[in-house]
Amino acid sequence: MTFTQLVLASHNAGKLKELQAMLGDSVHLRSIGEFSSVEPEETGLSFVENAILKARNASRISGLPALADDSGLAVDFLGGAPGIYSARYADGQGDAANNAKLLDALKDVPEAERGAQFVCVLALVRHAEDPLPILCEGLWHGRILTAASGEHGFGYDPLFWVPERNCSSAELDPIQKNQLSHRARAMAILRQRLSLQ
Ligand SMILES: O=c1nc[nH]c2c1ncn2[C@H]1C[C@H](O)[C@@H](COP(=O)(O)OP(=O)(O)OP(=O)(O)O)O1
Numbered sequence: 214m215t216f217t218q219l220v221l222a223s224h225n226a227g228k229l230k231e232l233q234a235m236l237g238d239s240v241h242l243r244s245i246g247e248f249s250s251v252e253p254e255e256t257g258l259s260f261v262e263n264a265i266l267k268a269r270n271a272s273r274i275s276g277l278p279a280l281a282d283d284s285g286l287a288v289d290f291l292g293g294a295p296g297i298y299s300a301r302y303a304d305g306q307g308d309a310a311n312n313a314k315l316l317d318a319l320k321d322v323p324e325a326e327r328g329a330q331f332v333c334v335l336a337l338v339r340h341a342e343d344p345l346p347i348l349c350e351g352l353w354h355g356r357i358l359t360a361a362s363g364e365h366g367f368g369y370d371p372l373f374w375v376p377e378r379n380c381s382s383a384e385l386d387p388i389q390k391n392q393l394s395h396r397a398r399a400m401a402i403l404r405q406r407l408s409l410q
């Protein structure tokens with residue numbers, strides 16, 4: 214299977230940047246924003262369902278094969294929340310409000326109980342009704358900090374402690390994050406499936 218261009222079923226500029234860097238020059242990722250500003254409702258109950266739903270929607274709108282990324286943060290102490298609701302955790306008020314709500318939910322929770330994982334599911338459909346989407350999952354284990362730290366990345370990066378680097382995910386430079394992250398792990402699997410090196 215070869216693709217010279219894919220539409221990325223995401224309105225998140227941070228994802229586009231990271232995924233394009235991981236894919237390299239051989240595949241051009243076009244943003245769904247070129248075709249439509251309407252975001253589909255993420256009605257699924259799992260990362261997989263939402264990734265497929267977003268990919269089908271983007272393929273239908275663009276007429277191109279589509280890649281979607283559904284991702285989020287699963288916090289152990291919160292029973293895996295906010296999970297698929299990570300982007301909507303503070304009712305659509307954005308990253309800063311999401312981070313503030315998370316810090317508050319974990320107020321007084323000791324370090325040993327602050328474990329969390331970032332989850333990423335990539336779904337690739339060849340066309341809107343593709344009966345066999347390619348699905349790839351990646352996890353990244355870490356811990357939730359007690360205060361934000363770092364300026365890189367997006368979303369919950371300033372609150373995510375990366376044990377293997379002794380810093381927050383937002384303190385990693387983009388190249389380092391793209392070697393370690395949940396998204397990098399999912400993309401490594403996708404690259405294999407597509408025989409990209
Ligand atoms: O590497 C990451 N570093 C920090 N935060 C992250 C990361 N990866 C996902 N996240 C957070 C952001 C958002 O709160 C949620 C994803 O929600 P999710 O619906 O998949 O994405 P989105 O709404 O931002 O864009 P879209 O659905 O158009 O792809 O998890």
Ligand SMILES: [Mg+2]
Nearest residue numbers: 252255283300
């Ligand atoms: Mg979303």
